[in-house]
Amino acid sequence: MSLILGTRPDRLNPSDERGLVYDDAVRQRTEALYPLVRDLVTPMEWPALAPLIDGVRRLKAERGAVILAHNYMTPDIFRLIGDFRGDSLQLAMEAAATDAPVIVQAGVHFMAETSKILSPEKTVLIPDMRAGCSLAASITGADVRLIRQAWPGVPICTYVNTSAEVKAESDITCTSSNAIQAAEHIAREWGVKRVIMIPDEFLARNVAANTDLSIIAWRGRCEVHESFSGRDIAEIRAAHPGVTILAHPECPPDVLEEADFAGSTSAIAHFVRERSPRKVVLLTECSMSDNIAADNPGVEFLKPCNLCPHMKRITVANIYDALRDMKHVVEVDEDIRIRAQRAIEAMLALPRPTRPATFLRGRPPVPVELI
Numbered sequence: 001m002s003l004i005l006g007t008r009p010d011r012l013n014p015s016d017e018r019g020l021v022y023d024d025a026v027r028q029r030t031e032a033l034y035p036l037v038r039d040l041v042t043p044m045e046w047p048a049l050a051p052l053i054d055g056v057r058r059l060k061a062e063r064g065a066v067i068l069a070h071n072y073m074t075p076d077i078f079r080l081i082g083d084f085r086g087d088s089l090q091l092a093m094e095a096a097a098t099d100a101p102v103i104v105q106a107g108v109h110f111m112a113e114t115s116k117i118l119s120p121e122k123t124v125l126i127p128d129m130r131a132g133c134s135l136a137a138s139i140t141g142a143d144v145r146l147i148r149q150a151w152p153g154v155p156i157c158t159y160v161n162t163s164a165e166v167k168a169e170s171d172i173t174c175t176s177s178n179a180i181q182a183a184e185h186i187a188r189e190w191g192v193k194r195v196i197m198i199p200d201e202f203l204a205r206n207v208a209a210n211t212d213l214s215i216i217a218w219r220g221r222c223e224v225h226e227s228f229s230g231r232d233i234a235e236i237r238a239a240h241p242g243v244t245i246l247a248h249p250e251c252p253p254d255v256l257e258e259a260d261f262a263g264s265t266s267a268i269a270h271f272v273r274e275r276s277p278r279k280v281v282l283l284t285e286c287s288m289s290d291n292i293a294a295d296n297p298g299v300e301f302l303k304p305c306n307l308c309p310h311m312k313r314i315t316v317a318n319i320y321d322a323l324r325d326m327k328h329v330v331e332v333d334e335d336i337r338i339r340a341q342r343a344i345e346a347m348l349a350l351p352r353p354t355r356p357a358t359f360l361r362g363r364p365p366v367p368v369e370l371i
């Protein structure tokens with residue numbers, strides 16, 4: 001089965017299923033796009049994909065929609081139909097800034113909720129409501145209210161990978177691009193030296209190793225990044241001498257200790273673009289390498305592949321259906337939305353670094369208090 005087309009030999013392809021055909025007009029309108037995915041889509045597969053791509057582009061224009069595509073989307077979405085691409089922070093900023101009346105979130109549910117919180121007057125669509133996140137599923141608003149009672153006077157800095165309800169109980173949100181900055185900012189504002197960081201235990205531990213603050217952490221994990229380990233890095237280095245290893249800060253601390261670079265998905269892309277290392281391994285979700293390989297032809301990508309099953313629920317076919325049927329509309333209760341917006345806007349008001357923030361590697365682990 002092709003990761004991009006999601007086709008099975010016993011089924012019609014997704015274009016045929018929707019009555020979309022590869023005729024001369026579609027061929028002409030899409031032929032300039034094929035080179036952007038040539039490495040991943042064979043010439044035989046293209047006639048099955050092109051009508052869908054063409055259909056999405058037509059529907060986007062009809063609806064006045066923009067597609068916000070996370071760095072983990074498959075390359076057909078990322079390169080051919082995404083209007084804005086980036087990490088969680090960049091997509092949130094884009095959702096707040098766009099004039100388009102319709103936003104299609106090519107990402108997971110918490111990202112769509114963030115867009116709705118920041119742009120309540122817009123219609124926000126997610127192509128598959130089941131596109132969740134193991135971190136977001138690990139904690140509820142009621143949990144945060146209990147945490148607040150147990151640690152009065154300690155600010156709560158919440159990763160955006162959470163529900164709107166959890167954000168509504170928080171003092172500031174953060175992403176992997178600004179987690180250290182947000183924790184230090186909220187501690188300064190509250191005049192304290194301790195910060196509660198929820199729900200990602202590893203992100204919290206990695207922040208703890210990069211700041212003088214004491215960190216209190218929840219035991220949530222990203223199911224994609226928790227499976228990498230420092231031992232994997234030793235094995236990769238032994239098998240590929242000279243390789244540059246880049247890791248996302250949702251990885252366990254022993255990974256960040258051994259990696260050559262750690263930062264958000266966009267910080268990783270920036271590093272590869274700027275430094276052009278000869279050979280790299282990205283310890284993050286699979287599609288990242290595919291998405292940035294085309295822009296970095298001199299770089300060899302080794303691809304240990306950990307798929308995020310939630311991100312992979314989003315396909316070109318269900319983006320087409322979402323735009324055709326204006327589904328699935330993401331709503332956030334107004335009381336929750338207003339409180340969540342406050343926490344997100346506290347993050348968006350942080351000074352913007354000129355370069356993507358990075359985590360220092362080689363830092364020894366620091367103890368954190370676990371909730």
Ligand code: 13P
Pocket residue numbers: 071086087088089161175176177222248250263264265266
């Ligand atoms: P970024 O903010 O780095 O894009 O990460 C989002 C995410 O879900 C990573 O697993």
Ligand code: SF4
Pocket residue numbers: 108132133134135136161222223224225250285308309310311
């Ligand atoms: Fe959530 Fe991990 Fe998937 Fe990101 S990669 S959406 S943190 S499960």
